[in-house]
Amino acid sequence: MTTARKALASVAQLSGLGTFGAPIARDEGESLSIRPLTDHPGLLFKEYRPDICVAGADKRIDRLIALPRRLSQKDRTALAASSCWPVSRVVDGDRTVGVLLPLAPKKYFSSLRLATGPSDPKPLAVDWLAKPSDKQRQRGLPGMTFNQRLTVCRDLTSVAAILEAENVVYGDWSYSNAFWSRSDYRGYLIDVDTCAFDSRPWVRTPNWEDPLTPQGIPVDKKTDCYRLALLVARCLTGERDLMNARRKVVLISRREGRPDVGEILARTLTAASRAARPTIGDIHSTMNRPQGGAAATVSITTVSKNIASWRDVSHVQTKLKRPAPAGRPAPSRITAQKQAPTPGASHSASRASTPPSSALPSERDMTIGCITLFVLFAIVVALLVIFL
CATH class of the missing domain: 3.30.200 (Phosphorylase Kinase; domain 1)
Structure with missing residues (x-):
């Protein structure tokens, strides 16, 4: 070759x-x-x-x-x-x-399990990566883990970051324009020959439209950034739906010890302006951090139905408190001091000599009880006089 x-x-x-x-x-x-x-x-x-x-x-x-x-x-x-x-x-x-x-290397070709038997080997599009693991196994593919999916996506963001640095616009990020290898979890981008410098004419791409790039406006590297982030989020989660992919990429990344990955993808997909989006280079650098290194802590605040905003709170130090048992309110600091046993006294003696305040009726409660009993007695006497 x-x-x-x-x-x-x-x-x-x-x-x-x-x-x-x-x-x-x-x-x-x-x-x-x-x-x-x-x-x-x-x-x-x-x-x-x-x-x-x-x-x-x-x-x-x-x-x-x-x-x-x-x-x-x-x-x-x-x-x-x-x-x-x-x-x-x-x-x-x-x-x-x-x-x-x-020609794409042979490792990017695979057969799929069909009802009629195995298919002929064909390029394995990321269409099959952006699906749940159980759907992959049904077709004879390995059920991909988060880290395996992440490895594939790193190759795609690597090429995308080079394009961005050279002001080359790809413009056609989709399920069919990249392959992946089931043997070593690598990624391979195709149709690079149609790239353009600076910008490309707008073309309608259902399910990949950038909400901040109006129809008819030429697409550029900011549009590429949104579409790439969406593709990566879908590949990492196996979710095709935009809202589900955007929500789950944060939750799954956090569960897998990589909250920084979910956070930067979410910021890209929910930025209020094109200028507020991270760069593709930022996304690629974040995805290539070692696990456990320089990861952001993600805070999710729901701002409207199915939409979330993300805030980096890694700089905030908090002290976790054990929640009070169900059905019992946590004692206040003052109450806890009043109920603390006398030093040197036995636990049982302390409990017997200091009953909870809620166990003794108040003077007001006793007065109300007496009045209630008197009224009931008067009603009974009146009924007896009437009927006897």
Whole structure:
């Protein structure tokens, strides 16, 4: 695969690519087809629809292809391992017709258990990560734990943080645009070739809409931040519903000893303004903290139905008090001092000599009782006089 990449220029003629294998996809998204290159194993030719190759597309694609060369070795390694970064722009004459992309490693392919038997191995989309563990096991997948889900999501936030730092907008975070490995719990982002610099045209994406990005307004890295946080929250909890994912990611993260993860995702999803959102880099850094290190304490305050706000209270020191037993009010400080036994006296003697005040009737109670008895006696006498 390395030899194939070195043999191809950043702009390759379609006629020089040799033969192609059978299409692995047709008419999906912006592509007419995706086919493997027979003469260059490990590479795919993604043929674009004509409307994708608009004015300026050539420069955009060339900038994406060249971007890894000016990154650090660490970032280049992350992009190569966790994304299908475009290798070459393919032209037919002087017209752009598509790109060459690396084929996802085999570990991202898996068969699923169906009623008719195991399916053919296919890329395992994060669609199956964003489901409860019992649903995963029903299809023959491992029931993913929180830490395993977190490992997958770290790879996705790693790529996203690099894009954000380079002002590259992905714009299409969804269940179908990333894969995960059931063997080592890694993540892999696809369709990176459609990224744009600074912003991308707004496209309707049901269930992924950013409430702070109005319809028709170009999407940018702040929109990416919201959609990525939503995808991660859904993958960590297995919850598809926005409200449930937002609520449960805080509770589950706290239970698993990572309250900082739930807190920063919740702040991203509930921020009152785009400027108040954390960055993708902040999210990625938080997710990569070691467990038990520099974690925030999360306080949840319900502000309206199904909506919660989060406040960092890690700086507040509190002293926990044991609650009073059910049915018995906790004694006040003064009462406790009055009822304390005399030093040196036995427990039984102290209890006998100092009965609880509630056990002795007050003078007022005795007066009311006497009056009540007198009234009842008078009524009985009157009845006897009338009937006898």
